[in-house]
Amino acid sequence: MPSPPRRAVVTGLGVFSPIGSSPAALWAALRTGTSGVGPIRAFDASALPCHIAGEIPDFVAKTVIDKSYRRSLNAMARTVQVGVAAAQLGMQDAGLGKGDVAPERIGVEFASVMGATELPDLAGASKLASVGPRQPVDMDRWGREGAPEVPPMWMLKYLPNMPACHATILFDMQGPSNTIIPNDAAGVLAAGEAFRILRRGAADVMLVGGSEAKINPLSLSRFNAFAPLTRRNELGPRAVRPFDRDASGTCLGEAGVAFPLEELGHARKRGATILAEVVGYAAGLDRGVKGEGFARVIRTALADAGVQPGDVDHVNAHGLGVPELDRFEARGIAGVFGRDVPVFAPLSRFGNAGAASGVIELACSLLALKHGELPGTLNHDNPDPGCPIRVHTGEPRRVTKPFAVKVSYTDLGQCAALVVRRWEE
Amino acid sequence: MRRRVVITGMGVVTPLGHTVADLFTSQVEGRTAVGPMTRFDARTLPTTFASEVKNFDLTKYLKDPGRYAYCGVNTQFAIGATRQALEDAGLLDPSSGDRGRMGVYLGSGEGAEDFPALVNSIAAATGGDGKVDPAAFTRAILPVLDRRREPELEMHTTVGHLGHIYALEGPNVACQTACAASSQAVGEALELIRAGDADVMAAGGSHSMLHPLGITGFNRLTALSQRNDSPTTASRPFDKTRDGFVIGEGAGIVVLEELEHAKRRGATVYAEVTGYGSTADAYRMTDPHPDGKGAVRCMAEALRDAGLNPTDIGYINAHGTSTQANDSAETAAIKAVFGDYAYKVPVSSSKSMLGHLIAAAGVVELVVGVMALRKGVLPPTINYQVPDPECDLDYIPNAAREKRVDHVLSNSFGFGGQNISLTVSRFTA
Numbered sequence: 001m002p003s004p005p006r007r008a009v010v011t012g013l014g015v016f017s018p019i020g021s022s023p024a025a026l027w028a029a030l031r032t033g034t035s036g037v038g039p040i041r042a043f044d045a046s047a048l049p050c051h052i053a054g055e056i057p058d059f060v061a062k063t064v065i066d067k068s069y070r071r072s073l074n075a076m077a078r079t080v081q082v083g084v085a086a087a088q089l090g091m092q093d094a095g096l097g098k099g100d101v102a103p104e105r106i107g108v109e110f111a112s113v114m115g116a117t118e119l120p121d122l123a124g125a126s127k128l129a130s131v132g133p134r135q136p137v138d139m140d141r142w143g144r145e146g147a148p149e150v151p152p153m154w155m156l157k158y159l160p161n162m163p164a165c166h167a168t169i170l171f172d173m174q175g176p177s178n179t180i181i182p183n184d185a186a187g188v189l190a191a192g193e194a195f196r197i198l199r200r201g202a203a204d205v206m207l208v209g210g211s212e213a214k215i216n217p218l219s220l221s222r223f224n225a226f227a228p229l230t231r232r233n234e235l236g237p238r239a240v241r242p243f244d245r246d247a248s249g250t251c252l253g254e255a256g257v258a259f260p261l262e263e264l265g266h267a268r269k270r271g272a273t274i275l276a277e278v279v280g281y282a283a284g285l286d287r288g289v290k291g292e293g294f295a296r297v298i299r300t301a302l303a304d305a306g307v308q309p310g311d312v313d314h315v316n317a318h319g320l321g322v323p324e325l326d327r328f329e330a331r332g333i334a335g336v337f338g339r340d341v342p343v344f345a346p347l348s349r350f351g352n353a354g355a356a357s358g359v360i361e362l363a364c365s366l367l368a369l370k371h372g373e374l375p376g377t378l379n380h381d382n383p384d385p386g387c388p389i390r391v392h393t394g395e396p397r398r399v400t401k402p403f404a405v406k407v408s409y410t411d412l413g414q415c416a417a418l419v420v421r422r423w424e425e
Numbered sequence: 426m427r428r429r430v431v432i433t434g435m436g437v438v439t440p441l442g443h444t445v446a447d448l449f450t451s452q453v454e455g456r457t458a459v460g461p462m463t464r465f466d467a468r469t470l471p472t473t474f475a476s477e478v479k480n481f482d483l484t485k486y487l488k489d490p491g492r493y494a495y496c497g498v499n500t501q502f503a504i505g506a507t508r509q510a511l512e513d514a515g516l517l518d519p520s521s522g523d524r525g526r527m528g529v530y531l532g533s534g535e536g537a538e539d540f541p542a543l544v545n546s547i548a549a550a551t552g553g554d555g556k557v558d559p560a561a562f563t564r565a566i567l568p569v570l571d572r573r574r575e576p577e578l579e580m581h582t583t584v585g586h587l588g589h590i591y592a593l594e595g596p597n598v599a600c601q602t603a604c605a606a607s608s609q610a611v612g613e614a615l616e617l618i619r620a621g622d623a624d625v626m627a628a629g630g631s632h633s634m635l636h637p638l639g640i641t642g643f644n645r646l647t648a649l650s651q652r653n654d655s656p657t658t659a660s661r662p663f664d665k666t667r668d669g670f671v672i673g674e675g676a677g678i679v680v681l682e683e684l685e686h687a688k689r690r691g692a693t694v695y696a697e698v699t700g701y702g703s704t705a706d707a708y709r710m711t712d713p714h715p716d717g718k719g720a721v722r723c724m725a726e727a728l729r730d731a732g733l734n735p736t737d738i739g740y741i742n743a744h745g746t747s748t749q750a751n752d753s754a755e756t757a758a759i760k761a762v763f764g765d766y767a768y769k770v771p772v773s774s775s776k777s778m779l780g781h782l783i784a785a786a787g788v789v790e791l792v793v794g795v796m797a798l799r800k801g802v803l804p805p806t807i808n809y810q811v812p813d814p815e816c817d818l819d820y821i822p823n824a825a826r827e828k829r830v831d832h833v834l835s836n837s838f839g840f841g842g843q844n845i846s847l848t849v850s851r852f853t854a
Contacts, residue, residue, distance in 0.1 A: 044560035047564045047567070048567065104722060107705065113579075120557055122544070122547050123551045123555060124555065126544040126545070126551065127551045127555075130544050130545045133546075133569070137545070139637070142470075142637060144469040147470055147471070147641045153646070155645065156711065159601075161839070161841040164841065165841035168705040169708065169709070173705055174722070176703040177841070177843045178843070179601055179841075181600060181601045182598065182599050185581065189598050193598075200619075202703070217566075218543070218566070221562070221566045221570065225575050283622070284595055285589070285595070286594075287594055412581060412586070414581055
């Protein structure tokens with residue numbers, strides 16, 4: 001007889017989000033119609049076609065990061081800081097301090113991408129080497145006089161693997177450390193890989209995280225150049241409209257999230273509070289970006305979990321508010337669940353957190369399972385007939401079934417699905 | 426019984442050749458590809474040379490290269506390497522096999538920012554007091570960003586394109602753990618097949634940081650060799666006079682396949698991937714732990730995973746970057762794992778000839794290891810002249826060596842403290 005598979009449970013949660021920077025605050029905001037989307041405050045973004053976003057309003061890294069480590073904050077861009085801070089809170093929430101887990105048995109799996117340079121870092125060099133708009137850069141001057149003006153640690157501030165790196169140092173995590181990068185799919189891919197690592201016994205605790213902070217001049221300019229961002233700035237918190245007939249595009253959001261995923265026996269032994277269990281995972285590519293491949297991925301994840309569609313309380317969708325992509329996602333969900341299972345999409349409350357989106361959105365379902373209530377989806381007023389799903393809106397509804405499915409995807413059709421179970425002893 | 430995973434195809438785009446055969450021949454002959462930087466004018470930077478991919482022609486790999494014209498070279502190299510690997514494995518035809526069970530896992534570098542747009546826009550927004558006006562910056566840059574090129578900088582695109590072009594509809598994943606990335610991609614792809622998530626994975630990586638910000642960034646960290654008067658001898662891993670790594674670029678892909686799947690379709694098996702170890706130093710952002718603490722456990726874990734004893738390993742393809750810190754720490758780690766046998770097992774660094782392909786380094790070096798296993802020839806560490814008392818192993822100095830080996834260990838360690846070791850073994854049924 002093969003031994004039963006090792007089980008993976010969530011034992012803590014750290015969050016920084018536009019609608020709450022603790023699990024309690026996030027939950028309180030989710031239960032009501034609170035939105036964190038509004039005019040950008042970080043800088044004057046009014047020249048950009050889309051200048052609304054979801055910003056974390058109260059994030060001050062140095063009040064969160066352990067005192068012994070504050071010096072390193074200078075080597076972290078905001079996108080790294082929010083991840084590291086979330087890691088700290090997630091571990092704290094789980095009651096896990098440095099050394100509480102055998103170092104070689106604890107690892108980290110972060111979803112994160114390359115950060116955009118902070119402009120002052122390159123101001124001196126640019127001023128010296130720029131000849132004028134649309135001109136080639138004077139490379140002679142860049143090399144001789146410009147490069148020495150670039151801060152020595154410049155490159156390290158932005159590397160995708162830095163949230164994971166700092167987390168390993170802060171908590172002496174010497175197990176596997178990976179950083180997963182496929183944008184909006186990265187969070188669920190990271191959680192899924194951590195689940196597999198725990199299952200195969202390569203670690204007893206894997207800190208799963210996501211971090212993204214694109215509300216800066218360079219990222220926002222770039223995304224305004226190519227991404228399907230809404231132009232309906234005047235709608236503010238009503239602008240992002242998942243699966244809605246009047247969807248006009250999405251907006252960016254920022255988030256830092258981390259939760260320890262822990263082998264059940266390990267969690268029990270130390271008397272940890274269990275939030276939920278991860279029971280199934282799958283990933284794949286929908287080449288047509290039509291929904292069939294997406295549905296296949298969801299079915300594979302359910303099969304991995306041994307769960308029937310009828311046992312699923314709700315599907316947690318990305319719900320980007322971009323018509324074409326919402327239809328893709330809806331067809332994927334409908335291909336498995338039809339209109340039978342309520343769909344919940346929290347993104348319209350805080351914007352698209354990119355690499356962190358999968359994890360912050362998943363966190364909303366973890367809280368829903370914990371509290372036994374599924375919050376409503378904001379800004380879904382008139383269903384888009386191209387989205388054949390039933391979106392849950394309005395007042396929270398009772399969680400009636402044990403499983404939730406979190407789905408994520410990218411515009412290229414990279415899909416991932418994670419099945420989680422409400423925790424009951 | 427655990428599902429066994431074998432390599433049935435390989436492809437590379439490197440400074441030392443655009444085929445596996447060319448790469449390996451160059452490695453055995455001790456040739457270097459390092460020379461003056463031609464990708465951009467680097468003449469006044471602290472480092473003026475690199476190991477560049479030359480004469481890469483995307484039209485050799487794609488019928489519709491125009492569609493990927495705005496991708497960075499990192500993506501284009503990956504397209505080339507993946508095509509070679511799938512062709513080699515006999516899996517290029519999209520109607521061959523169950524494509525939903527075939528995926529891609531890439532250790533994938535980022536695209537390069539639009540350097541002139543960025544620099545000119547920051548300059549335009551910087552006042553006399555040196556302060557940058559963010560609103561002025563957005564006004565300056567938005568009109569000059571190329572809307573076709575910008576999305577290709579996004580980090581999901583390289584791996585996504587590979588899945589689309591080659592009809593690989595299984596797991597589509599990418600990681601970026603600096604210099605460990607493509608080895609980690611191979612390791613985690615191995616695990617996806619073992620766990621039953623896929624039967625075939627095109628795994629590897631691609632990267633190019635041969636652009637002004639990449640070189641400037643590494644120069645500011647003082648990580649690169651500055652031996653501008655002698656680029657071809659600059660990469661000298663384990664030599665006492667080493668002064669930093671030589672940056673390269675490229676891509677490599679191996680086709681990993683579940684053994685029974687490979688057997689059923691009569692595929693040629695190059696080697697078996699037998700062991701994978703993944704650890705973190707949890708020490709510092711860039712420096713490895715001086716005793717190679719994480720590297721020790723990583724190698725030991727790969728051996729344990731493979732069910733091998735240290736003395737089973739016939740050749741170690743080292744990370745061997747040619748930085749002071751890495752090469753001494755890696756040497757110490759090898760000694761800690763292999764004991765007295767550390768002095769007997771041949772160790773070499775492909776980077777002495779290739780330079781450091783960053784995210785793509787690990788998989789290309791794994792391909793070299795597989796070829797060493799198949800050909801019975803171990804490539805040397807070139808430019809090795811001055812022994813370092815801290816690096817006192819057999820580094821196969823300067824000339825290749827004929828030796829039959831059955832098991833090869835390949836190491837990759839990255840900025841950020843990720844350590845990856847893989848073992849590949851001669852396939853025996």
